[in-house]
Amino acid sequence: MSAEQHPVLEVENLAVEYRRGRRRTRAVENVSFDIADGETLGLVGESGSGKSTIGKAILGLAPVTEGIIRYRGTDVSSLTRAQRRALTRDVQVIFQDPHSSLDPTKPIGYSIAEPVQIHEPAPKAVVRERVYEMLCRVGLSEDAAQRFPAQFSGGQKQRIAIARALILAPKLVVCDEPVSALDLSIQAEVINLMAELQRETGASYLFISHDLSIVHYLSDRIVVLKGGHVVERGSAEEIYRDPQQDYTRLLLDAAPVPDPVVQARRTAAREKAGLSARTDAIASSIR
Template sequence: MSGESQPVLEVENLAVEYRRGRHITRAVENISFGIAAGETLGLVGESGSGKSTIGKAILGLAPLTEGVIRYRGTDLSTLTRAQRRALAKDVQVIFQDPHSSLDPTKPIGYSIAEPVQIHEPGPKAVVRERVFEMLRRVGLSEDAAQRFPAQFSGGQKQRIAIARALILAPKLVVCDEPVSALDLSIQAEVINLMAELQHETGASYLFISHDLSIVHYLSDRIIVLRKGHVVEQGTAEEIYRDPRQDYTRRLLDAAPIPDPVAQAQRTAAREKDGLTARTDAIVSHIR
């Protein structure tokens, strides 16, 4: 983690409402946190907890009802559209579905080069070499640049999406369930890759997931959300090893681990404490 005193991101008293006709739903309320340079903050909660809404608000994809979001001291609500577009150089996103960031009609070299062409245009040879370098960093060969998204596996496409998000060396990356659609072995590969690239670039991550075990692996700190509110927060080790709230303990039970024997032992230990274990807790892979 960097020694910079100013957080890369500050969220203060955030609230977001969605309106459907006369019906108003407050998706998140009174959310506050900061992310330091080089730090990973995990947002974890079940479906409907509001974690993805927070990510969308930071990216300008969900309107703020209350509160303020600052990037390196600048209130994002004061930015013009042009300034917001320029901010994309420093703030990138990795989605759950890599299809959303890859044009199926273009070779993947085009998709990876596109942010460079927009924000840091230069000679074609220079841009091409940047693309090749980024492909190598995510474990793909240079000739992959000429192939189309349909020619790659799910894990490879997520690596390509990561290359596209990180080619401009952003200061902040919003990672919205980036591995939840991948199988166990590929999840591990992608998480390790993200950790390595963060170490190399010094980027800050906001890592959003329903799986507390994955969030724990990558995060410095964790915020647990339920129905739009903060249930508890602390260091990754505090939350994972000694959660204070029953809801957090249930999230741990709901996050299966690859060893069925270890999973059974963990579930049995929780049951002794009077907690309700999921009926499908003993599984052989991470979803």
């Protein structure tokens, strides 16, 4: 099979184990999935389900205890630092917190240009034009390149983080709770931007979130995690419209409804199950 026929990403029987002294904790156990070209796979579950650990394992930020992670058919589970750095040309990440992901001492034009300078060195004027073009694509003006992170709102900072992640036209972007730190009014704008840029670039997304309504909107397929295990998988429509597992139904019940009696019943059911309630009114703002 040629490289072009391989999925962008294959995760096979992945297990991630953390060690603290003599204590060992399995955060992820026997997880498998793949992502095709231009596809978005949603990885959804409550806090502690293992979803962010999987993202970190793909990025080389968490140990792979068992299983294999393949990019374009090549095992990337145990790369050297130099090999991992080379892989970032094709695999990028958008983190949850845009505040901590930007260097406060550097203008944002520097941060966006850095991946280009590492992987595709070019004259300063060429790099500058690429930065300006990327800023425009995420809805910011060219003069933003000379400003510092503290001069931007949270939503603007996440747009900057997206610009930096996509400036190299990566094949795969790991999106680890990329909107959960933002106000609801800003979340919809950023989600719509990510969907638009994906249509333009053809990148594949691994979209990690606890919010099933957002995951449903962006994803082609969904994998539901609980306690480090896959409990349900299927197309986004199948999972959203006809979930087969009680846990998935409880995640769906987090969405508010106009009937206060029904909403109270849903909240009580989630609390009884030990799941935290969270408003996802953002769903009505996503186009």
